[in-house]
Amino acid sequence: MILIGLGSNLGNREEYLAQARTALVMHDIDVTAVSSIHETPALLPPGAPEDWNVPYLNQVIQVETHHGPEDLLACLKLIEAELGRAARGHWAPREIDLDLLGYDDVILITDHLVLPHPQLDTRAFVLAPLIEIAPQWLHPVLGQTAEALLAELS
Numbered sequence: 001m002i003l004i005g006l007g008s009n010l011g012n013r014e015e016y017l018a019q020a021r022t023a024l025v026m027h028d029i030d031v032t033a034v035s036s037i038h039e040t041p042a043l044l045p046p047g048a049p050e051d052w053n054v055p056y057l058n059q060v061i062q063v064e065t066h067h068g069p070e071d072l073l074a075c076l077k078l079i080e081a082e083l084g085r086a087a088r089g090h091w092a093p094r095e096i097d098l099d100l101l102g103y104d105d106v107i108l109i110t111d112h113l114v115l116p117h118p119q120l121d122t123r124a125f126v127l128a129p130l131i132e133i134a135p136q137w138l139h140p141v142l143g144q145t146a147e148a149l150l151a152e153l154s
Contacts, residue, residue: 033062035129060129
């Protein structure tokens with residue numbers, strides 16, 4: 001099971017999510033399941049500018065593709081650029097954010113990619129939509145389901 005997190009907190013947020021889902025198909029990435037859209041507060045580092053405090057729309061999708069994990073990540077970054085994501089720095093607001101959350105049972109640590117996503121288990125804004133499409137998804141490192149991980153956060 002390949003899982004991607006989508007987020008947007010600038011511009012027409014719903015339209016950015018829709019455009020990202022469409023762009024995935026154009027890169028030989030088939031969307032097989034889509035969560036509902038969740039609005040959540042922005043995660044902000046200490047001292048962040050007030051104008052960064054813009055709520056996100058978040059969604060998790062399941063996909064199928066012939067791309068391996070690193071190639072898939074490259075596609076996600078290309079799609080972000082195609083949709084106009086501007087480089088504003090880490091934690092800054094963004095038109096679109098595409099995160100590779102998990103790739104089957106792959107456990108991977110490289111300079112550019114960590115699988116499963118290193119903060120997946122601590123982010124309700126990822127786990128809540130994830131359990132809509134894959135409640136029994138099992139975290140390959142922690143050995144817990146998405147439902148159990150979300151319950152621990154509550």
